[in-house]
Amino acid sequence: MKEVFVDFERCLGCKNCEIYCAVEHSKSKDLFSAVFEEPKPVKRINVVSVDGINFPIRCRHCEEPICVEACPSGALRVENGIVKHDVSRCIGCWMCAVVCPFAAIVAVPDRKIVLKCDRCPDLDVPACVKACPTNALIFCELDEAMREKRRRFVSIISTLKREVVV
Amino acid sequence: MRTIDKAARFLIDKAKEDGVELAWDRLEKQQPQCGFGLLGICCRNCNMGPCRIDPFDGVSRGVCGATADVIVARNLCRMIAAGAAAHSDHGRDMVLTLLMTAEGEAKDYKITDSEKLKRVASEYGVDINRSDVEIARDLAKEIIREFGIEKGFIQFVERAPEKRKEVWKKLGIVPRGIDREIVEIMHRTHIGVDNDYVNLLLHGLRTALSDGWGGSMIATEISDILFGTPKPVKSRANLGVLKEDEVNIIVHGHEPILSEMIALAAEDEELIKLAKEVGAKGINVCGMCCTGNELLMRRGIPIAGNFLHQELAIVTGVVDAIIVDVQCIMPAITEVAKCYHTLIISTSPKAKFPNALHIEFKEEKALEIAKEIVKKAIENFKNRKKELIRIPSESMELIAGFSYEVLADKIDALIDAIKRGDVRGVAALVGCNNPKVPQDRNHVRMAEILIKNNILVVETGCSAIACAKAGLLLPEAVEKAGEGLRKFCESLGIPPVLHMGSCVDISRILVLVAEIAKKLNVDISDLPIAAAAPEWMSEKAVSIGAYAVASGIFTVLGTVPPVLGSKNVTKLLTEDLEKVVGARFAVESDPEKAAKLIIEHIEKKRESLGI
Numbered sequence: 001m002k003e004v005f006v007d008f009e010r011c012l013g014c015k016n017c018e019i020y021c022a023v024e025h026s027k028s029k030d031l032f033s034a035v036f037e038e039p040k041p042v043k044r045i046n047v048v049s050v051d052g053i054n055f056p057i058r059c060r061h062c063e064e065p066i067c068v069e070a071c072p073s074g075a076l077r078v079e080n081g082i083v084k085h086d087v088s089r090c091i092g093c094w095m096c097a098v099v100c101p102f103a104a105i106v107a108v109p110d111r112k113i114v115l116k117c118d119r120c121p122d123l124d125v126p127a128c129v130k131a132c133p134t135n136a137l138i139f140c141e142l143d144e145a146m147r148e149k150r151r152r153f154v155s156i157i158s159t160l161k162r163e164v165v166v
Numbered sequence: 167m168r169t170i171d172k173a174a175r176f177l178i179d180k181a182k183e184d185g186v187e188l189a190w191d192r193l194e195k196q197q198p199q200c201g202f203g204l205l206g207i208c209c210r211n212c213n214m215g216p217c218r219i220d221p222f223d224g225v226s227r228g229v230c231g232a233t234a235d236v237i238v239a240r241n242l243c244r245m246i247a248a249g250a251a252a253h254s255d256h257g258r259d260m261v262l263t264l265l266m267t268a269e270g271e272a273k274d275y276k277i278t279d280s281e282k283l284k285r286v287a288s289e290y291g292v293d294i295n296r297s298d299v300e301i302a303r304d305l306a307k308e309i310i311r312e313f314g315i316e317k318g319f320i321q322f323v324e325r326a327p328e329k330r331k332e333v334w335k336k337l338g339i340v341p342r343g344i345d346r347e348i349v350e351i352m353h354r355t356h357i358g359v360d361n362d363y364v365n366l367l368l369h370g371l372r373t374a375l376s377d378g379w380g381g382s383m384i385a386t387e388i389s390d391i392l393f394g395t396p397k398p399v400k401s402r403a404n405l406g407v408l409k410e411d412e413v414n415i416i417v418h419g420h421e422p423i424l425s426e427m428i429a430l431a432a433e434d435e436e437l438i439k440l441a442k443e444v445g446a447k448g449i450n451v452c453g454m455c456c457t458g459n460e461l462l463m464r465r466g467i468p469i470a471g472n473f474l475h476q477e478l479a480i481v482t483g484v485v486d487a488i489i490v491d492v493q494c495i496m497p498a499i500t501e502v503a504k505c506y507h508t509l510i511i512s513t514s515p516k517a518k519f520p521n522a523l524h525i526e527f528k529e530e531k532a533l534e535i536a537k538e539i540v541k542k543a544i545e546n547f548k549n550r551k552k553e554l555i556r557i558p559s560e561s562m563e564l565i566a567g568f569s570y571e572v573l574a575d576k577i578d579a580l581i582d583a584i585k586r587g588d589v590r591g592v593a594a595l596v597g598c599n600n601p602k603v604p605q606d607r608n609h610v611r612m613a614e615i616l617i618k619n620n621i622l623v624v625e626t627g628c629s630a631i632a633c634a635k636a637g638l639l640l641p642e643a644v645e646k647a648g649e650g651l652r653k654f655c656e657s658l659g660i661p662p663v664l665h666m667g668s669c670v671d672i673s674r675i676l677v678l679v680a681e682i683a684k685k686l687n688v689d690i691s692d693l694p695i696a697a698a699a700p701e702w703m704s705e706k707a708v709s710i711g712a713y714a715v716a717s718g719i720f721t722v723l724g725t726v727p728p729v730l731g732s733k734n735v736t737k738l739l740t741e742d743l744e745k746v747v748g749a750r751f752a753v754e755s756d757p758e759k760a761a762k763l764i765i766e767h768i769e770k771k772r773e774s775l776g777i
Contacts, residue, residue, distance in 0.1 A: 041222050130197075
């Protein structure tokens with residue numbers, strides 16, 4: 001099953017993923033209409049910058065999701081590998097947001113609920129991934145991502161070796 | 167769908183076969199485009215930034231404290247400044263050429279329309295009881311003063327009806343000097359200057375007015391003086407005007423200073439002989455975009471296409487040279503040219519292109535340089551790659567050349583027809599192609615609906631070329647018009663869609679509507695008229711839209727301008743301006759709905775006028 005991986009060194013912090021996440025979760029699903037909607041569409045991805053590193057934070061859809069365990073109202077559950085959130089059951093206790101190690105769950109106090117990534121069930125490729133202009137967000141299988149990561153690691157080593165030889 | 171033009175479709179397919187990337191492919195690769203950019207809420211005006219406003223929630227101010235309103239207004243003003251600068255710098259080049267002509271420095275140019283020279287000179291208070299060159303010299307010097315602040319106001323503003331001038335005076339937006347207004351935009355939008363979006367946008371309107379009633383109008387009038395005022399002329403449009411057995415030269419860009427000389431050079435006996443020596447039957451000069459419109463209007467030189475045809479022309483494999491000056495020339499054409507044999511020749515010190523041959527054009531040696539350029543094209547004929555040649559067959563007959571002067575004696579008949587209701591009103595369709603819209607779809611569809619509803623359509627720029635290709639610039643197109651418009655057009659022997667020139671020639675439309683308003687003793691904003699830029703993309707179009715609205719003309723935009731990030735600016739442009747300048751913007755990308763907006767607006771204005 002494909003998942004969203006982050007190649008954070010490629011992230012320029014443009015926040016285009018944030019915008020198109022909000023648009024995909026709007027009523028109209030159209031940027032120009034979405035900006036006029038009430039309630040305002042909410043993004044479920046947040047680009048955070050610390051010490052020059054940019055990182056788009058979103059739900060990892062953990063294999064053993066602690067948020068699901070922490071949810072007292074049964075609003076969170078796992079379905080086909082995706083951590084799903086039922087807004088109608090949410091009581092706004094923020095337990096899930098507190099326990100999530102990535103702070104990937106977005107609290108919306110005005111509406112007394114949390115909102116989170118649903119991995120865009122209507123799309124083949126999630127909106128954030130499609131919106132990323134530098135491919136910092138990648139939608140692929142876990143083993144594919146790891147293969148690429150290993151390959152890149154080795155290519156860095158080989159560069160170092162060449163430098164040593166020179 | 168990428169285009170409604172068969173010739174374009176044919177060449178888009180060929181480009182794919184040839185492995186050539188086009189604007190549509192690049193647009194696809196850009197998707198989705200930056201949300202902040204689309205909404206106009208990114209500010210790069212200082213180095214505390216760049217800053218963005220979150221359109222949904224969160225960050226609502228830049229580092230300096232600028233809100234979405236300020237950022238959107240500043241960005242829009244800068245677009246107007248760039249557009250007005252492009253038109254007005256073109257106007258300046260025309261005036262400088264007129265001055266050089268009068269002073270005997272540019273010997274290949276002459277005063278062609280002496281009568282118009284005297285008419286314009288009289289407006290400027292220049293003594294006309296002298297030789298043409300003396301008048302031209304003084305007129306040029308007078309106009310040059312208007313670019314700065316020496317004089318304090320732009321002369322052609324006087325062409326507007328009294329009521330309109332009063333509106334401008336009351337708002338304090340009478341343009342004072344062409345360069346001044348543009349410079350002032352750059353000043354006001356600098357960090358920490360004008361932080362009131364209403365104040366910013368009012369100055370934006372003033373700057374746009376300095377384009378429409380200044381830079382652009384100057385460009386039109388001086389071009390007519392130097393090269394002749396257009397009269398109805400027959401020609402053809404679309405890529406089928408390219409000829410396999412001749413040297414094909416496309417002049418692409420905007421100013422007529424160069425293209426007129428290329429047209430002259432191509433008539434040179436020796437160069438024609440040279441073309442025959444290399445195996446061609448002759449030299450075929452065709453136009454593209456607005457410099458093409460300039461040649462089409464005055465010389466009936468065929469026009470190969472509009473903005474989105476520039477890459478496609480090269481894909482035919484038979485264009486031996488594209489000669490460019492300034493504006494709307496995609497940097498991509500040199501890349502496309504690499505796959506074929508086409509030579510891209512840049513000529514302006516203002517516009518150079520990597521991988522193009524640069525032959526700098528100088529007015530002092532105009533014809534000599536033009537001949538050198540044409541010679542390069544002829545020499546390139548032998549380099550054609552035979553296996554890559556395929557020319558689409560489409561080319562449509564057309565009539566262009568409807569300058570204000572041609573229409574002046576028809577104004578009374580038009581007013582009568584409007585009063586009778588045979589003609590409901592007049593709509594101007596102008597502006598670009600934009601790959602976000604299937605090429606020509608909005609231009610052609612809107613023109614068809616409007617004439618069907620008895621609205622006379624006047625056009626310039628890429629819009630006019632779109633309708634030319636669709637066969638709407640012909641008297642026979644009245645078949646598609648409503649009964650009343652048909653009767654009117656037939657009585658005057660004119661098409662229902664009139665080609666009034668290049669983009670700077672929207673100034674001709676301003677003069678036309680000003681004269682109609684004066685005859686009826688009303689303001690421009692009272693008239694049953696409207697405008698649309700159905701496929702706009704350039705900053706020039708933003709300036710045009712702004713001066714049209716500031717002149718009192720309801721204007722429909724076919725692509726969304728980058729302003730929706732500010733609700734206040736959006737409301738000002740699409741609602742509140744109505745109370746301020748008597749006109750507003752509307753945004754509608756569906757051509758049927760956009761045409762409907764225009765029809766409703768025209769009917770509303772008729773009702774107010776009691777006709």
